[in-house]
Amino acid sequence: MKRLAALLGAGLLLAPASTLAKPGDRIESGRIIAVDERPYRMVHEFALSTGVIPTDAFYVGLSLGGSYTLHLSDVWAWEAVSFHYSANVSTDLESELQRRFQAAPEQDPELQYLVGSHVMFTPFFGKETIFNSDIVFQGVHLALGGGLSNFAGDREDSFRPHISAGPGLRVFFGQVVSARLDLRGFMTLDDVAGSLETDFFFHGFLSVAFNFGKTRATEIGKNEDVDPLTGFEKLDELYPRSNPEAIIVDEEEEKDE
Amino acid sequence: MRMAIQAAVVAVTAMVTSTALAQNESAYQKVAVQKRKYVLANELKLSVGVLPLDPYEKGYSASLSFTRHFNQYWAWEIVSASAALLADTDLKDQLVDVFGQSPDNFAAPRLVFTTGVELTPFYGKWAFLNDGIVRHSFLVGGYAGVIFGDREEFSGGDGPTTLGDVRPSVGPGLGYRVFLSQNWSARLDWRTLLSFRFEQVPEEGDDLDVVMLINLSLSWNFGADV
Numbered sequence: 001m002k003r004l005a006a007l008l009g010a011g012l013l014l015a016p017a018s019t020l021a022k023p024g025d026r027i028e029s030g031r032i033i034a035v036d037e038r039p040y041r042m043v044h045e046f047a048l049s050t051g052v053i054p055t056d057a058f059y060v061g062l063s064l065g066g067s068y069t070l071h072l073s074d075v076w077a078w079e080a081v082s083f084h085y086s087a088n089v090s091t092d093l094e095s096e097l098q099r100r101f102q103a104a105p106e107q108d109p110e111l112q113y114l115v116g117s118h119v120m121f122t123p124f125f126g127k128e129t130i131f132n133s134d135i136v137f138q139g140v141h142l143a144l145g146g147g148l149s150n151f152a153g154d155r156e157d158s159f160r161p162h163i164s165a166g167p168g169l170r171v172f173f174g175q176v177v178s179a180r181l182d183l184r185g186f187m188t189l190d191d192v193a194g195s196l197e198t199d200f201f202f203h204g205f206l207s208v209a210f211n212f213g214k215t216r217a218t219e220i221g222k223n224e225d226v227d228p229l230t231g232f233e234k235l236d237e238l239y240p241r242s243n244p245e246a247i248i249v250d251e252e253e254e255k256d257e
Numbered sequence: 258m259r260m261a262i263q264a265a266v267v268a269v270t271a272m273v274t275s276t277a278l279a280q281n282e283s284a285y286q287k288v289a290v291q292k293r294k295y296v297l298a299n300e301l302k303l304s305v306g307v308l309p310l311d312p313y314e315k316g317y318s319a320s321l322s323f324t325r326h327f328n329q330y331w332a333w334e335i336v337s338a339s340a341a342l343l344a345d346t347d348l349k350d351q352l353v354d355v356f357g358q359s360p361d362n363f364a365a366p367r368l369v370f371t372t373g374v375e376l377t378p379f380y381g382k383w384a385f386l387n388d389g390i391v392r393h394s395f396l397v398g399g400y401a402g403v404i405f406g407d408r409e410e411f412s413g414g415d416g417p418t419t420l421g422d423v424r425p426s427v428g429p430g431l432g433y434r435v436f437l438s439q440n441w442s443a444r445l446d447w448r449t450l451l452s453f454r455f456e457q458v459p460e461e462g463d464d465l466d467v468v469m470l471i472n473l474s475l476s477w478n479f480g481a482d483v
Contacts (some may be wrong), residue, residue, distance in 0.1 A: 030273050057312035057348065075386065093312050100461075105348075124391065128381030131330070140383065 008107050011081030020205065038125060039137060040172045043213035044073040047180060051205025055111050057093050061086030063205055065113075069120065072218045079118040084203065086111045114186070114203070116147025116164060137172040160188040160199075170209070177203050180207040293380060294392055295353050295436045298481035299356055302444065307473035308341055314342035314365035314407070315351040324375070332375040333471040334398070339369040339470065343407055362461070364406035366452070367419055371402030375432070389436060398430040404452050404468060417457035426450040426468065434476070439483060444474040 018209030046068055053061030071077040088110050097103045124140035146163045166184035173179065181204075188199045301323055322337035330401030345353075345366050352358045379395035404423035430448035437443060452466040 056345075082441055091312075097352075100362070101356050101358055103352060123386050124383040125387075126383030126391075128379045128395075131378050131382075138381070138383070204324055 004164060011236055023228075036075060036127075040175050040178070040211075041067075041214075042077070042178075042211050043075075043216050045071060045077075045209050045211050047178075047183075047207040047209040049084065049205040049207040051182075051203060053084075053111060053201060053203045055086075055201045056108070057086075057091060058105070058107065059088045059090050060111055061088050061111055063087075063114075063203065065205070067207070069209075071216060073216065074125070077120040077122065077141075079116075079120055079145065082114075082116050082147075084114045084120065084205065086113060102144040107153065109151040109156045109158070111201070112150040112152045114149050114162075116145050116162070118143040118145030118164070122170075126136050139170045139172075141168045141170065141185060143168060143182065144167070151185065151190075158190075159191050162186045162188040164203075176211050177188070178209045178211065181205075183209065278448065280322035293299075293329065293459070295340070295439050295442075295478075295480050296329075296481040296483050297332070300324040300326065300332075300478050302474045302476045304339075304446070304472040306339070306446075306466060306470055308366060308470055310361075310467060310469045311365040313346055313352070313363040314343040315346060316343050316365055316367075318342070318369075318470065318472070320369075322473075323344055329380070332377070332396075334371075334373045334375055334400070336394065337369075337371045337373070337400075339472075341365070341367055341398050341407075343367065349462075362458070364408055364417075364422060364457070366404045366424075366466075367407035368405040369450075369468075369470065370404075370437075371400045371404065371426070371448075371450070373398045373400030373402075373430070376458065377434075383416040388389075393433065393435045394405075396434065397434040398432065399428075400430055400448060400449075400450065401425075402450075403426040406454065407456070409455070422451045422455075422457050424454050424466070428468075439481065440478050442476045444472070444476055446470075446472040 032052055047066055049063070049065045049067065051063040051065075053063050055061055063084040063086050065082065067079050067082035069077050069079040088204050094105065097105060120141045122139050122141040125138070127135050127137050138191055142165070144165045146161065148159045149162050150157075152158075164184045164186045166182060168180055168182035169180050170180045183202065183204045185203050186203060188201075190197045190199060272282075302321070304318075304320040304322070306318040306320060308318060312417040312481050318339045318341045320337060320339035322334055324332050324334040326332040349360075349363055353360055375396050375398040377396040380392075381394070382390050382392045384390055388400050404424040404426045406424060408419045408422055409418050410416060410418040412418050428448060428450035430446060432444055432446045434442050434444045448470045449469045450470070452468045454461075454464040454466050456463050
C-alpha cells in the first residue's frame, strides 16, 4: 500500500510542470486577465449624416451630408472629404422682437454648406454593458481639420475659410455598419471692410457609417504570402528523396497512367 | 511484471493529472465575467456649467447636488441647486440702448432647483491607446423643479422680483461619468427643461421657455459597501 502511495506521488511529480499550480497562482486564484482583440476593423468608411447647426439666435440649420474616411490604423484616420448642406429654419426670435419690442433686426448672410477635411485620432476603444446583459463596442475620436463655409444672403454670397475640431463617439453594430455622433466647433474668418472678423458656431451630427475593405493603405505589401519555392526544386527532380511529397505525387501519377 | 505495473500506474496518474488541469485552464480562458470595480452610494456633486439658449442673456452656473444610488441602475438626485451668473448679449444691449427696453423684460433663469430620477443602463471600459483603462457609464434622467427668473429686485420691491418669478419646469437629461477612483468621478450632464413662464408684467404674457443646462462636475461618492 505504501508503495502504491509512493507511486501515485511520483506520478504527480512527473506531471508537466506547466500544468501544475505555482505558489503565486494560489494567491491570485480567481483573478483572470483577459486581453481582447478588437473585433472590428475600419478601412474605407462612407458615412451619411444628419444634424443640427445652431449657428445664431435667428435661425437653426438642419444639416444633411456625408463623408469619406480612410483609416490608416486603429488610432489614426483621415476624413478626406466631408460635405454638409444646411437647410435653415428661422427661430421665433424675429417675430418675438417684433411682437415684444417692435424691433426688426437686419439679417446677416446665412450658412449654406460646409466642405472640409479632417484628421481623426481615436485614442479610446472599449465595450459597454447594457443592463449587464448585452455588449456594445465603441470608439471615441477627436477630429481636427479645416475647409470652407459658404454663406449667402440678400447681398452677399461668399466662402469663408474655417478651422474645426471636436470629439465623436462611434458605436459598432458590426464589421460593416456603425453609428457616429460628432460634435464640432467651427471658427470662420470673414473679411469685413478690410478687417478680419471671426465667427464661431457648432455642428452636431449623427451618422450611419458603412465600412468596406480589409487591407489598409498603410498595410499594402506587408502581408504578402511567403514564397514557397526553396530554390532546390531542380535538385529534387534529380534526387526525389530530398522531397518526400514529390515522391508520392510521382507514384500516384504512375498509378493513374 | 511488477516493474511494468509500477510504470503504468505512474504514467496513468501523470496523464490524468495533466489532463484535468488543462481542462480547467481552457474553461477559464473562455469566459471572463468581471464585477464592477466601482460602486456608487451617496454622491455629492459640485458643478460648473452654462445656460446657452437664451438669446438675450447667457448664463454661467455653479451647482451643488446630492444623489442617492439604490443599485447599479437606479438613483434619485434628491436635490440639485444651481445659481447662474448672467452676461448680456449684444442683442439685449441693443434692445436696451437703442429701443429703450427695460432690462427687467428679459429675465433669464437665475436660480434652478430640481429633483430627478436617474437610470444608468450603460457601464463599460475603454482602452486608452491600448494601454490604460478608463471606466465610465452613461445615464438618462428625468427632472422636475422650479426656475426663478432674473429680475432687478431679488425679493421685495414693487415690481416683479426674482423670488416671485417662479417657473415650474420639467425635462430630460443625459449624463456621462468617468470614474477616477472609488470615491471620485467626473461627470458631464446635459439637461433640457421646459419652463412655464407666467406673466409678470402686462406686456410679457405667459410663455414656454426651453432652458438648456450643460454641467461639468466633480462627484464625491461615499458610504459604499465595497
